[in-house]
Amino acid sequence: MGVDTIVPFENAFTIAKFVNKKTERFERIAFEASKQCGRAKLTTVKDCIKFSTLLKELHNFDKVVFCNEYESENMMLDTLLDHTFYQNVAIIVGSEGGFANEEQQKIKEFDNVVSVSFGKRILRAETAGVFALSILSSILNLKR
Numbered sequence: 001m002g003v004d005t006i007v008p009f010e011n012a013f014t015i016a017k018f019v020n021k022k023t024e025r026f027e028r029i030a031f032e033a034s035k036q037c038g039r040a041k042l043t044t045v046k047d048c049i050k051f052s053t054l055l056k057e058l059h060n061f062d063k064v065v066f067c068n069e070y071e072s073e074n075m076m077l078d079t080l081l082d083h084t085f086y087q088n089v090a091i092i093v094g095s096e097g098g099f100a101n102e103e104q105q106k107i108k109e110f111d112n113v114v115s116v117s118f119g120k121r122i123l124r125a126e127t128a129g130v131f132a133l134s135i136l137s138s139i140l141n142l143k144r
């Protein structure tokens with residue numbers, strides 16, 4: 001789906017703990033997926049980071065799409081159609097536990113962050129990332 005890098009992170013509500021030795025397995029999966037779809041550039045899978053480290057990295061992106069199950073105003077498609085995107089976009093999707101109120105506030109403090117909702121549906125962590133990437137990919141293709 002055009003992803004360059006996947007960075008797993010642990011936050012306050014993370015239930016399943018990520019063991020960095022899984023990174024190699026996830027890189028193999030990303031390699032096979034890239035091969036299957038004929039993608040020349042491989043997706044990199046990084047070691048798991050803490051939420052505090054994630055926050056320090058957000059300023060490195062032109063735009064950060066924060067998929068926030070508690071967002072009530074900004075529906076993802078409508079909101080993203082109104083934004084300009086550049087080359088360097090991050091999508092943040094929470095774990096099965098979501099985000100603590102304090103974490104939500106810290107993410108939304110960044111000027112480059114747009115907090116979005118999927119609507120009434122609460123998706124599983126595995127599905128939410130694919131759903132968000134599908135919408136973003138469609139929008140980026142429309143704006144080319």
